[in-house]
Amino acid sequence: xxxxxxxxxxxxxxxxxxxxxxxxxxxxxxxxxxxxxxxxxxxxxxxxxxxxxxxxxxxxxxxxxxxxxxxxxxxxxxxxxxxxxxxxxxxxxxxxxxxxxxxxxxxxxxxxxxxxxxxxxxxxxxxxxxxxxxxxxxxxxxxxxxxxxxxxxxxxxxxxxxxxxxxxxxxxxxxxxxxxxxxxxxxxxxxxxxxxxxxxxxxxxxxxxxxxxxxxxxxxxxxxxxxxxxxxxxxxxxxxxxxxxxxxxxxxxxxxxxxxxxxxxxxxxxxxxxxxxxxxxxxxxxxxxxxxxxxxxxxxxxxxxxxxxxxxxxxxxxxxxxxxxxxxxxxxxxxxxxxxxxxxxxxxxxxxxxxxxxxxxxxxxxxxxxxxxxxxxxxxxxxxxxxxxxxxxxxxxxxxxxxx
Numbered sequence: 132x133x134x135x136x137x138x139x140x141x142x143x144x145x146x147x148x149x150x151x152x153x154x155x156x157x158x159x160x161x162x163x164x165x166x167x168x169x170x171x172x173x174x175x176x177x178x179x180x181x182x183x184x185x186x187x188x189x190x191x192x193x194x195x196x197x198x199x200x201x202x203x204x205x206x207x208x209x210x211x212x213x214x215x216x217x218x219x220x221x222x223x224x225x226x227x228x229x230x231x232x233x234x235x236x237x238x239x240x241x242x243x244x245x246x247x248x249x250x251x252x253x254x255x256x257x258x259x260x261x262x263x264x265x266x267x268x269x270x271x272x273x274x275x276x277x278x279x280x281x282x283x284x285x286x287x288x289x290x291x292x293x294x295x296x297x298x299x300x301x302x303x304x305x306x307x308x309x310x311x312x313x314x315x316x317x318x319x320x321x322x323x324x325x326x327x328x329x330x331x332x333x334x335x336x337x338x339x340x341x342x343x344x345x346x347x348x349x350x351x352x353x354x355x356x357x358x359x360x361x362x363x364x365x366x367x368x369x370x371x372x373x374x375x376x377x378x379x380x381x382x383x384x385x386x387x388x389x390x391x392x393x394x395x396x397x398x399x400x401x402x403x404x405x406x407x408x409x410x411x412x413x414x415x416x417x418x419x420x421x422x423x424x425x426x427x428x429x430x431x432x433x434x435x436x437x438x439x440x441x442x443x444x445x446x447x448x449x450x451x452x453x454x455x456x457x458x459x460x461x462x463x464x465x466x467x468x469x470x471x472x473x474x475x476x477x478x479x480x481x482x483x484x485x486x487x488x489x490x491x492x493x494x495x496x497x498x499x500x501x502x503x504x505x506x507x508x509x510x511x512x513x514x515x516x517x518x519x520x521x522x523x524x525x526x527x528x529x530x531x532x533x534x535x
Contacts, residue, residue, distance in 0.1 A: 195320060196313040204314075211310060215334075217350065219341050227333045228311070230326060231257050232318035261336030262329050268344060269335055270297060272351045278465035280450050283442035283475065284364065286467040291368035292359070301358050302328035309354070352456055359450060364443045365434055373433040376470060377410070377417070380440065383474065387413045389436070391429045394419065408432045440475060 171177075196202055208224045219227075234255050241253070273296055277289050284292075295301060303324040306312075311330045315322050322330075338347040370376065378388055395407035408428035410417040418439060420431025438444045451459060468474070 193321070207314060211314060214310065215350075217338055217342070217346070219337050223337045223341055226256055227258055227261060227337045228315045228330060229255055229258055230315065230317045230329065231259060232326075233316040236318045258329075258333040258336075261333035261340070263336070264339055265332035265335035265337075265347075266297075268339055268347050269332065269351050269355060272348045272461075273297070273355070275461040276352070276356060276451075276456070278467050279459055279461065281364070281441070281443065281467075282465065283440070284467060285441070285470045285473045287370075287470055288364060288368045288441065288443075289467045292364065295367045296355055296358060299324045299328040301355075302331045305354050305358070306331035306334075349457065352452065356450065356456075357452065364441075365438070370434075370437075373430060373437055377433045377436055379470070380473065381412055389417055389433075391425075391432065393425065410436055 197204070205221070208221055212219050212221075212224060234253070234257055237253055237255065270293070273293050277284075277292055281289065281292070303326075306327040309331075311327060311334075312322060315326060315330055317326050319326070335347050335350060338350055374389075381387070381389055389410045389412045391408050391410055393406060394409045396405065398404045404423060405421055406423075406425050406428040407419060407421050408425060408431075409419040410429075410432045418432050418434075418436030420428050420433070420435045422428030422431050442448075
């Protein structure tokens, strides 16, 4: 008996005497096909029994992919090389995934079974040379790549970003997502982060061995450098005392010390209080930042000013990838300076004449806090600084009168 099931669920075949009305499709002389879903009355009891058995047996252990009958290591290696689109020989790929811990484990098994090593030789080669070569290639490329992407960032920031990209956390994430977990020969299962990261370094070393260094550089560009996308440099670089760093930079360039001023607040007496603090030097706007407290807002404002100085704002030039990155001359020497030696042509010029220099209408000696709170209502962020002193005094007096 052939029939077409309906699209809206499992169908049920009922005897003709159990169906009311003539809306169903007649399949035979005795049975009809309806859209009523059929559930066995014992289905719930079966599920409870299966759940109880699973609780008694415990969770199913994690099995190696090689334990399944369909496992073919040679085919997996070939598919892995094709996915990467790299010309790596099968012999080199086998070499990539054999770690020292696996060789030591196999030798220990032979000793426990009293198998003489001279009778049956263990023909395995450690991937330690490939790991060392790959780590050198990755670090060398990153050190040449980052100064071109962050030309204003000090040496400490470049070093922090480099260490982040070379960390086991980042490299193991890349290694796991390109499918190395099932191919690795190591002592432990599942492979640890350090083992996954070492396997990725060995892959880069294998590309250098079977091809050349430029090919490996392109591989690093495509897989490692994109890990910086949507990352804030200050989340990677733990800069201590950003306000002190900002003051040191201003002092080095002969500018006045920055001064924090409260420019906005809301919900002071609530648990959701918010403060916006601006930093100013010689009545010129440097940066602003929000915070739950005034101290946090001052720190965020210092970070905002440093982002402008170091060229790492969200609206700055994005990182270089693809053909544009490959066309860059990374051999040109760009040596980042430390924070103590850092300087900027923008800061060396007359900072007061910059287009984005904003006024501080409430940064006046002797102005009370209550008056400064009122002045913020007259504050126009993009307005030019008043050219005459009476204009400025008039705004201050109006704000003080409003506060009283």
